[in-house]
Amino acid sequence: MIPATSPSVAQKVLRVISNVKSIKPSRLRTSADLNKEFGFDTFDVVSIIWELEKIFKINIPDEVPLRTVGDFVEYVSSQTNRQK
Template sequence: MLSQSYLLDAPAGLAQKVRRIISQRKHINPRRLRFAATLGELDFDQLDVVDIILELERRFHLTIPDEVPLRTVGDFVSCVAAQHGGSQRPVA
Protein backbone atom coordinates (compact mmCIF):
# COMPACT_ATOMS: atom_id res chain seq x y z
CA MET A 1 0.00 0.00 0.00
CA LEU A 2 1.20 3.50 -0.71
CA SER A 3 2.13 5.87 2.06
CA GLN A 4 -0.97 7.30 3.66
CA SER A 5 0.95 10.50 4.41
CA TYR A 6 0.25 11.56 0.83
CA LEU A 7 -3.45 11.54 1.68
CA LEU A 8 -2.74 14.10 4.36
CA ASP A 9 -0.44 16.12 2.11
CA ALA A 10 -2.59 15.91 -1.03
CA PRO A 11 -4.39 19.16 -1.80
CA ALA A 12 -8.13 18.77 -1.26
CA GLY A 13 -8.74 19.80 -4.87
CA LEU A 14 -6.46 17.04 -6.13
CA ALA A 15 -8.23 14.41 -4.06
CA GLN A 16 -11.59 15.69 -5.32
CA LYS A 17 -10.44 15.52 -8.95
CA VAL A 18 -9.19 11.96 -8.55
CA ARG A 19 -12.44 10.90 -6.89
CA ARG A 20 -14.45 12.66 -9.62
CA ILE A 21 -12.54 10.79 -12.34
CA ILE A 22 -13.15 7.47 -10.59
CA SER A 23 -16.80 8.39 -10.09
CA GLN A 24 -17.29 9.24 -13.76
CA ARG A 25 -15.47 6.16 -15.09
CA LYS A 26 -17.49 3.76 -12.91
CA HIS A 27 -20.73 5.77 -12.65
CA ILE A 28 -20.64 5.82 -8.86
CA ASN A 29 -21.87 8.61 -6.61
CA PRO A 30 -18.70 10.38 -5.39
CA ARG A 31 -20.00 10.21 -1.81
CA ARG A 32 -19.53 6.42 -1.93
CA LEU A 33 -15.85 6.86 -2.74
CA ARG A 34 -14.37 6.97 0.75
CA PHE A 35 -10.57 6.85 0.79
CA ALA A 36 -10.64 3.52 2.64
CA ALA A 37 -13.19 1.94 0.26
CA THR A 38 -11.62 -1.09 -1.42
CA LEU A 39 -12.02 -1.68 -5.12
CA GLY A 40 -13.71 -4.99 -4.29
CA GLU A 41 -16.33 -3.21 -2.16
CA LEU A 42 -17.05 -0.97 -5.13
CA ASP A 43 -17.31 -3.93 -7.55
CA PHE A 44 -14.35 -2.81 -9.65
CA ASP A 45 -12.90 -5.41 -11.98
CA GLN A 46 -9.44 -5.33 -13.56
CA LEU A 47 -10.75 -3.49 -16.64
CA ASP A 48 -12.22 -0.76 -14.43
CA VAL A 49 -8.85 -0.32 -12.72
CA VAL A 50 -7.02 -0.10 -16.05
CA ASP A 51 -9.54 2.45 -17.37
CA ILE A 52 -9.09 4.60 -14.26
CA ILE A 53 -5.30 4.36 -14.44
CA LEU A 54 -5.28 5.39 -18.09
CA GLU A 55 -7.59 8.33 -17.40
CA LEU A 56 -5.51 9.51 -14.43
CA GLU A 57 -2.34 9.25 -16.50
CA ARG A 58 -3.93 11.27 -19.29
CA ARG A 59 -5.42 13.95 -17.07
CA PHE A 60 -2.41 14.45 -14.81
CA HIS A 61 0.35 13.76 -17.36
CA LEU A 62 1.99 11.02 -15.30
CA THR A 63 2.77 7.32 -15.46
CA ILE A 64 1.45 4.87 -12.90
CA PRO A 65 3.77 1.83 -12.86
CA ASP A 66 2.20 -1.63 -13.03
CA GLU A 67 3.91 -2.53 -9.74
CA VAL A 68 2.00 0.08 -7.73
CA PRO A 69 -0.58 -1.66 -5.53
CA LEU A 70 -3.95 0.01 -5.99
CA ARG A 71 -6.43 -1.53 -3.56
CA THR A 72 -8.41 1.46 -2.33
CA VAL A 73 -9.64 4.84 -3.54
CA GLY A 74 -7.01 6.38 -1.26
CA ASP A 75 -4.30 4.44 -3.10
CA PHE A 76 -5.27 6.21 -6.34
CA VAL A 77 -5.17 9.60 -4.60
CA SER A 78 -1.82 8.78 -2.95
CA CYS A 79 -0.30 7.64 -6.22
CA VAL A 80 -1.33 10.80 -8.07
CA ALA A 81 -0.29 13.03 -5.17
CA ALA A 82 3.12 11.36 -4.94
CA GLN A 83 3.85 11.97 -8.60
CA HIS A 84 1.97 15.21 -9.05
CA GLY A 85 3.96 17.17 -6.52
CA GLY A 86 1.60 20.11 -6.86
CA SER A 87 3.66 21.56 -9.72
CA GLN A 88 1.47 20.52 -12.61
CA ARG A 89 -2.12 21.26 -13.34
CA PRO A 90 -4.42 18.50 -14.58
CA VAL A 91 -6.01 18.82 -17.97
CA ALA A 92 -9.73 19.58 -17.67
Protein backbone atom coordinates in the same frame (compact mmCIF):
# COMPACT_ATOMS: atom_id res chain seq x y z
CA MET B 1 -11.66 10.94 4.80
CA ILE B 2 -9.27 11.93 2.02
CA PRO B 3 -5.67 12.60 3.14
CA ALA B 4 -4.35 16.15 3.37
CA THR B 5 -3.39 16.63 -0.26
CA SER B 6 -4.29 19.25 -2.80
CA PRO B 7 -8.09 19.33 -2.84
CA SER B 8 -8.13 19.63 -6.60
CA VAL B 9 -6.05 16.45 -7.01
CA ALA B 10 -8.27 14.46 -4.64
CA GLN B 11 -11.43 15.82 -6.27
CA LYS B 12 -10.22 14.98 -9.77
CA VAL B 13 -9.20 11.46 -8.73
CA LEU B 14 -12.60 10.89 -7.07
CA ARG B 15 -14.38 12.20 -10.15
CA VAL B 16 -12.48 9.81 -12.44
CA ILE B 17 -13.11 6.81 -10.17
CA SER B 18 -16.80 7.66 -9.71
CA ASN B 19 -17.33 8.11 -13.46
CA VAL B 20 -16.07 4.61 -14.30
CA LYS B 21 -18.94 2.91 -12.44
CA SER B 22 -21.34 5.86 -12.05
CA ILE B 23 -20.85 5.95 -8.27
CA LYS B 24 -21.55 9.11 -6.32
CA PRO B 25 -18.19 10.56 -5.15
CA SER B 26 -19.64 10.87 -1.63
CA ARG B 27 -19.78 7.04 -1.42
CA LEU B 28 -16.05 6.70 -2.12
CA ARG B 29 -14.18 6.50 1.18
CA THR B 30 -10.38 6.48 1.28
CA SER B 31 -10.32 2.91 2.58
CA ALA B 32 -12.89 1.60 0.08
CA ASP B 33 -11.54 -1.45 -1.77
CA LEU B 34 -12.69 -0.83 -5.34
CA ASN B 35 -12.95 -4.52 -6.20
CA LYS B 36 -14.59 -5.83 -3.04
CA GLU B 37 -16.92 -2.93 -2.28
CA PHE B 38 -17.83 -1.70 -5.77
CA GLY B 39 -17.07 -4.60 -8.12
CA PHE B 40 -14.34 -2.89 -10.15
CA ASP B 41 -12.56 -5.37 -12.43
CA THR B 42 -9.14 -5.13 -14.09
CA PHE B 43 -10.55 -3.26 -17.08
CA ASP B 44 -12.14 -0.66 -14.76
CA VAL B 45 -8.85 -0.11 -12.91
CA VAL B 46 -6.95 0.20 -16.19
CA SER B 47 -9.53 2.76 -17.35
CA ILE B 48 -8.97 4.77 -14.15
CA ILE B 49 -5.18 4.59 -14.55
CA TRP B 50 -5.34 5.62 -18.21
CA GLU B 51 -7.58 8.59 -17.43
CA LEU B 52 -5.43 9.72 -14.48
CA GLU B 53 -2.26 9.46 -16.58
CA LYS B 54 -3.88 11.62 -19.25
CA ILE B 55 -5.27 14.27 -16.85
CA PHE B 56 -2.18 14.60 -14.64
CA LYS B 57 0.46 13.83 -17.32
CA ILE B 58 2.05 11.13 -15.15
CA ASN B 59 3.01 7.49 -15.61
CA ILE B 60 1.55 4.86 -13.30
CA PRO B 61 3.64 1.66 -13.50
CA ASP B 62 1.90 -1.74 -13.39
CA GLU B 63 3.66 -2.65 -10.15
CA VAL B 64 2.06 0.17 -8.14
CA PRO B 65 -0.52 -1.44 -5.80
CA LEU B 66 -3.78 0.41 -6.39
CA ARG B 67 -6.66 -1.26 -4.55
CA THR B 68 -8.36 1.53 -2.63
CA VAL B 69 -9.52 5.05 -3.35
CA GLY B 70 -6.79 6.28 -1.00
CA ASP B 71 -4.12 4.38 -2.96
CA PHE B 72 -5.05 6.29 -6.10
CA VAL B 73 -5.22 9.67 -4.35
CA GLU B 74 -1.89 9.15 -2.57
CA TYR B 75 -0.03 7.95 -5.66
CA VAL B 76 -1.33 10.69 -7.94
CA SER B 77 -0.64 13.32 -5.27
CA SER B 78 2.93 12.06 -4.81
CA GLN B 79 3.55 12.25 -8.55
CA THR B 80 1.98 15.67 -9.07
CA ASN B 81 3.90 17.12 -6.08
CA ARG B 82 7.11 15.75 -7.61
CA GLN B 83 6.47 17.69 -10.83
CA LYS B 84 6.30 21.08 -9.10
